[in-house]
Structure formats: C-alpha cells, structure tokens
Amino acid sequence: MLEFRNVEKHFGSNTVLHNINFTVNKSEVVVLIGASGCGKTTCLKMINRLIAPSQGQILIDGKDIQQTDPIELRRTMGYVIQQTGLFPHMTIRENIEIIPRLGGKDPEEIAARTAELMRMVGLDPDKFLYRYPSQLSGGQQQRIGVARAFATDPDIILMDEPFSTLDPITRSQLQDELVELQQKLKKSIIFVTHDMDEAVKLADRICIMDKGEIVQFDTPENILKRPANEFVRDFVGRKRIWSQPELIRAQDIMINNPVTVRQDATVLRAAQRMRLRNVDSLMVVDENHKLQGVFRLSDLHPGMSGQDPISGLMSSEPVTARPEDSIIAMLTMLNRDSLPNLPVVEEDGTLVGLITKSSLVSTLSQQFIDMEEAAANAEAAEVEGGAK
Ligand SMILES: Nc1ncnc2c1ncn2[C@@H]1O[C@H](COP(=O)(O)OP(=O)(O)OP(=O)(O)O)[C@@H](O)[C@H]1O
Ligand SMILES: [Mg+2]
Incomplete structure (x- = not known):
C-alpha cells in the first residue's frame, strides 16, 4: 500500500538516498535501521512530505503523494519522534485531541477515543488528562506521543526513534505496548531505530540501510539467518541468533x-x-x-x-x-x-x-564457538585500538 519507487534525494551535491525501492503492506511493521546519517529520517519525512524526493515517487494505494495536499496527507498519518513533540503549553488531552478536532470529528467520540488510547498505552486518563507534558516522566510523555499518533485512526504511522531516550526497562515496556496496540489496531507502521533488538522485536520486515542504500529488506528471521553480506552480518552481530533461539527451526x-x-x-x-x-x-x-x-x-x-x-x-x-x-x-x-x-x-x-x-x-555447542569468536574479535579490536 505504501511504495517507494526509485526514490533519490540530493541535498545540494550530496546524494543521501540512492534509488530506494520498497513497499510496506497494509498492517505491516517495517523497521528502518542503519548507522547515523544513512538516510532513515529522510525516508520517513518524505512519506509525510516534510521533504520532497529529488527523483522517483512515493505512492500510497497507487497514488503519488506529491498529488495529495500535504496537510490532508499528514492527517492520515501518525508521526512520533524522539523528542515527543508534545506542545508544552497544552494539557495531555489537548495534545492528543488537537488533530482529531481539526478534522472536525464529534467531540464526544474524540473524548472516548482519547480515554481508550490512554488506557491502551497504560496511563489512567483520570489521573493524566489534565496534566501538562512537563508533569510527566519521559516514558509517560512518549506514551502520550504514541497515543496521539493513533488518535486520528490513521492508516500509516511513522515513528522516528520514539523510544531511544528511554531507560531500558521503560523502553522494553513501550515496545510491548506497541506490539499489543498493533495487534488490535493493525496499522502500517514505519519505525526507525538504531537498535537491532528493538527491530527484531517489532518488525514484520526489517530494512537495513547503509549510506543511502538498502542493503537488505527481509524478515527478522531471514536477516539473522541469511545476512545478505558482511555489512549486515557485522551489523546484526554474529551471536544475535542465540538471543532468539525460537528462530532456529527444525x-x-x-x-x-x-x-x-x-x-x-x-x-x-x-x-x-x-x-x-x-x-x-x-x-x-x-x-x-x-x-x-x-x-x-x-x-x-x-x-x-x-x-x-x-x-x-x-x-x-x-x-x-x-x-x-x-x-x-x-x-x-x-x-x-x-x-x-x-x-x-x-x-x-x-x-x-x-x-x-x-x-x-552440536547446534547448541556452535553457540559457544560463535560467542568465543565474537569475544576474541572484540579483544583483537581493542588491542589494535590501543596500539594506535
Ligand atoms: N536538510 C538537510 N540539508 C542537508 N543535508 C541533510 C539535511 N537533512 C539531512 N541531511 C543529510 O542527509 C543524510 C541523511 O540524514 P538522515 O537524517 O536521514 O539520517 P538518519 O539515518 O536519520 O541518521 P540518524 O540515525 O543520525 O538520525 C545525512 O548525511 C544528513 O547530514
Ligand atoms: Mg534520524
């Protein structure tokens, strides 16, 4: 339903995306992952027309988004960013409801949905509705960010490292909540992260990017088992498959x-x-x-x-x-x-x-060989680094 077709992006003479092609199906979670500067955020911002492609097209249900009014387009998409993007002078309720209200929906319906969404992200509406963002913890604010993205019931949700500033426990809780939310609401989600564990946990398919190109676009299972090249192998980490033994099959x-x-x-x-x-x-x-x-x-x-x-x-x-x-x-x-x-x-x-x-x-003992190898490599790298 969402398709990148031969998309390129140049900033001046700098080409940051080369010939990007991929599709995101209905109800699918695609995770974009790659080193800093490889073009993940640029891809995401093209989907809601914050950035225009230099070449190529982005289509939603077959229609080029350049032909849709950007404001209209953004109303059909949720967007969650790292810095929550909550308006500090608005209450939680106002923050969640701002876009649905702009859309002219029935206020009672909106209020009911707000309360439902807050419960879905684990926050008691009675307690939090009339607080301001600064009166919430980072994790609670990010939960509101997620609730807000779902508020207009959009088909597509864009999430740019939404959990990366959170502590590991809160982060893991929010990931679980997102998985649950997705099971109920079945959106097309494009989620950006640097964290392979997060990608494996959330993704139906993972898109690994390097220097503006897609290196591999596949299910977590295939990426872990059949990395397309050395870059992916290193990126994924050789021992990671062992933290997902359920992916090793008969x-x-x-x-x-x-x-x-x-x-x-x-x-x-x-x-x-x-x-x-x-x-x-x-x-x-x-x-x-x-x-x-x-x-x-x-x-x-x-x-x-x-x-x-x-x-x-x-x-x-x-x-x-x-x-x-x-x-x-x-x-x-x-x-x-x-x-x-x-x-x-x-x-x-x-x-x-x-x-x-x-x-x-013998498969299980391979685990220890891989781990030893990884440890030895890490040690060698350290020695090399120290010698410089
Ligand atoms: N407005 C801009 N003008 C010029 N160059 C830009 C602009 N926005 C991004 N870039 C460049 O495009 C490249 C890709 O940036 P992008 O923000 O998409 O990377 P990213 O993969 O999201 O990185 P990170 O993981 O650090 O968020 C970078 O080299 C960046 O410097
Ligand atoms: Mg980014």
Whole structure:
C-alpha cells in the first residue's frame, strides 16, 4: 500500500538516498535501521512530505503523494519522534485531541477515543488528562506521543526513534505496548531505530540501510539467518541468533535424507539396513514418502522371525516435529519423551528430515564457538585500538 519507487534525494551535491525501492503492506511493521546519517529520517519525512524526493515517487494505494495536499496527507498519518513533540503549553488531552478536532470529528467520540488510547498505552486518563507534558516522566510523555499518533485512526504511522531516550526497562515496556496496540489496531507502521533488538522485536520486515542504500529488506528471521553480506552480518552481530533461539527451526538443522525403509520390509531387511547405514532408527515410509512409523534397534528382540514384517513392530505413532518448529519446542519434545530423535514431517505427513539428539547438541555447542569468536574479535579490536 505504501511504495517507494526509485526514490533519490540530493541535498545540494550530496546524494543521501540512492534509488530506494520498497513497499510496506497494509498492517505491516517495517523497521528502518542503519548507522547515523544513512538516510532513515529522510525516508520517513518524505512519506509525510516534510521533504520532497529529488527523483522517483512515493505512492500510497497507487497514488503519488506529491498529488495529495500535504496537510490532508499528514492527517492520515501518525508521526512520533524522539523528542515527543508534545506542545508544552497544552494539557495531555489537548495534545492528543488537537488533530482529531481539526478534522472536525464529534467531540464526544474524540473524548472516548482519547480515554481508550490512554488506557491502551497504560496511563489512567483520570489521573493524566489534565496534566501538562512537563508533569510527566519521559516514558509517560512518549506514551502520550504514541497515543496521539493513533488518535486520528490513521492508516500509516511513522515513528522516528520514539523510544531511544528511554531507560531500558521503560523502553522494553513501550515496545510491548506497541506490539499489543498493533495487534488490535493493525496499522502500517514505519519505525526507525538504531537498535537491532528493538527491530527484531517489532518488525514484520526489517530494512537495513547503509549510506543511502538498502542493503537488505527481509524478515527478522531471514536477516539473522541469511545476512545478505558482511555489512549486515557485522551489523546484526554474529551471536544475535542465540538471543532468539525460537528462530532456529527444525528445517535449519535437520538431517535432510534420513535413512528410510518401506513399511512392507521384513525385520531381516531392516536389520541389515541399520547395520549397513550405521543407524539405530529407520524412518518407515510408504510409496509417497509419507511417514508410517519409526523402527528402532530396540524394537528388535530375540525370538522374532527375520521374515516378520516390521509394520507390526515399529512405533506407528511416533512423536514428530514440523519443519518450522523451534529448537526450544524440539528440545522439549525430545526430553519429555526421552527420544533419541524426531522425524520432521510436512503437514501432509511427508517425511522431510530427522532431528537427532546429537545434531541438537552440536547446534547448541556452535553457540559457544560463535560467542568465543565474537569475544576474541572484540579483544583483537581493542588491542589494535590501543596500539594506535
Ligand atoms: N536538510 C538537510 N540539508 C542537508 N543535508 C541533510 C539535511 N537533512 C539531512 N541531511 C543529510 O542527509 C543524510 C541523511 O540524514 P538522515 O537524517 O536521514 O539520517 P538518519 O539515518 O536519520 O541518521 P540518524 O540515525 O543520525 O538520525 C545525512 O548525511 C544528513 O547530514
Ligand atoms: Mg534520524
């Protein structure tokens, strides 16, 4: 619904944005992130026409915003900035209601919405409505800033480092509140930050910028797992994926071709196959590669005939994982049922992989290797810095 099409911006001879192309869908949170001066605020200010592109177009629902009256345009957008932008001589109520009132809405409706929004951002209207901004803490002021952005029920909300001056706890609370608010109100939000943790927490998609260009525009998961280049890798930080273990999924770490056997195989054949392939479990599949069960070494016992079919001996309802299950869910399953492994199946039962306890352990130990490497790099950088 919001689209940047070949947008460039020059300030004099200085090109600060090069050929920017991206879209923000309805109800989507896109986080712009990048080093200071890379052009994030410039992008945001172009959306509400505080800055005009030197070239290219910005479209909302297919319509070039240069053709919309800027005042009209801004009425359909909420804007939150770092320095709250609250008017100091107006009460909280006046601050929140100023734009809806300009829009000529019914005052009673406006008042009801103000109270609702204040509750949504965790402030008691009875207590705060008639205070002035200076009588609120920084976090409370920023909450009002957020409430005000939502007050006209705009489709698009622009947020430029709204939480960056707050202490970590307040900041984290406001992030949670924004996530909650967004679940209810489903706006298109373009949010600028320097903080990767904040980006990962809030974003449906993250737009990483460097020197006026987009380096990667993707979901947090893909950015953490498949950084487009060294810049993104460094920016994201190598060990960050470990602070988001829920993003490590079965499909990322599974064995892709587990040893299988058909359900009509005999015990003898299965035993031979285990010996030959040096495994202690076979995934039993039908002709369409759908999982029928798991045949384990422990299912063999003396007294059975080599000609018996395995179908009567295997576990026919094994615990399975889905490709998108997280490492945490898998650890829970393995431990709960003390299983040696977990077949990974698609929704229709097709076998796609196998998670073994040892593959999980080696993934988890990689965490410590990555962390050691990061620590060693940091130390080396320090030594280098000190030598200068
Ligand atoms: N009005 C202006 N005139 C000239 N240059 C400008 C103007 N506004 C911004 N710039 C330049 O454009 C570049 C991008 O600025 P912008 O404010 O978009 O960066 P930013 O990514 O938001 O940085 P920060 O993280 O520090 O807020 C910078 O080099 C800045 O100096
Ligand atoms: Mg900025």
